[in-house]
Amino acid sequence: MPVIAASEIRGLAATSDKQLKAALGQWLDNPPRRIDRLILQGLLAAAPLKQQVRSSCGLYLASAHPARATMGALLEAVCVQHKQPKPFEFVNSVSNAAGFHIAQQLGMQGPNLFIGAGPQAWSHLLALANLDLRDGLIEQALLLVCDERGDFCVQAVLLEGAAEQHGAADFARLSAGLEVQRLQL
Numbered sequence: 001m002p003v004i005a006a007s008e009i010r011g012l013a014a015t016s017d018k019q020l021k022a023a024l025g026q027w028l029d030n031p032p033r034r035i036d037r038l039i040l041q042g043l044l045a046a047a048p049l050k051q052q053v054r055s056s057c058g059l060y061l062a063s064a065h066p067a068r069a070t071m072g073a074l075l076e077a078v079c080v081q082h083k084q085p086k087p088f089e090f091v092n093s094v095s096n097a098a099g100f101h102i103a104q105q106l107g108m109q110g111p112n113l114f115i116g117a118g119p120q121a122w123s124h125l126l127a128l129a130n131l132d133l134r135d136g137l138i139e140q141a142l143l144l145v146c147d148e149r150g151d152f153c154v155q156a157v158l159l160e161g162a163a164e165q166h167g168a169a170d171f172a173r174l175s176a177g178l179e180v181q182r183l184q185l
Helices: 017-024 037-052 068-080 087-093 096-106 121-134
Strands: 003-011 057-063 112-116 140-147 152-160 181-184
Touching (some): 003 037, 017 037, 037 096, 037 181, 057 121, 096 140, 112 121, 121 140
Parallel strands (some): 057 112, 057 140
Antiparallel strands (some): 003 152, 140 152
């Protein structure tokens, strides 16, 4: 299995963005400003792997939805109040905003894809990454799955080379045998 590193971040739904930012400060010297919860969580899962990530790495991120609070504020302003969205809400409502910030902070220049997470998110991310790895487009792939149903969990794996896919993929199978970097908030 070409998985070389993995991380997992878990926290309570009540964990504040301020607490997430404080935790991120231990991994990144210059974390971005004006970012939403999805971006914070994605960065927290990816940052522990930063030293192993090469610039030719691709990013494959899945979440059931963009950051709920950001999207809610945007929809409230535009659809209910008939106002222009605030720049922060508008920019961060784009699903790839999280991928942009993660790639920027980790110095990644490969493809950057965001997909809606369903029950087979890991298999879908792995299939997408394998296409780019097999075509030689990238040398590494960083796969992240963000789950905010109730308490949150963000899991990340870093691949070097295409992975054989036998059956459904999940974090436990992909990270088996590795020392997973874990953070509980």
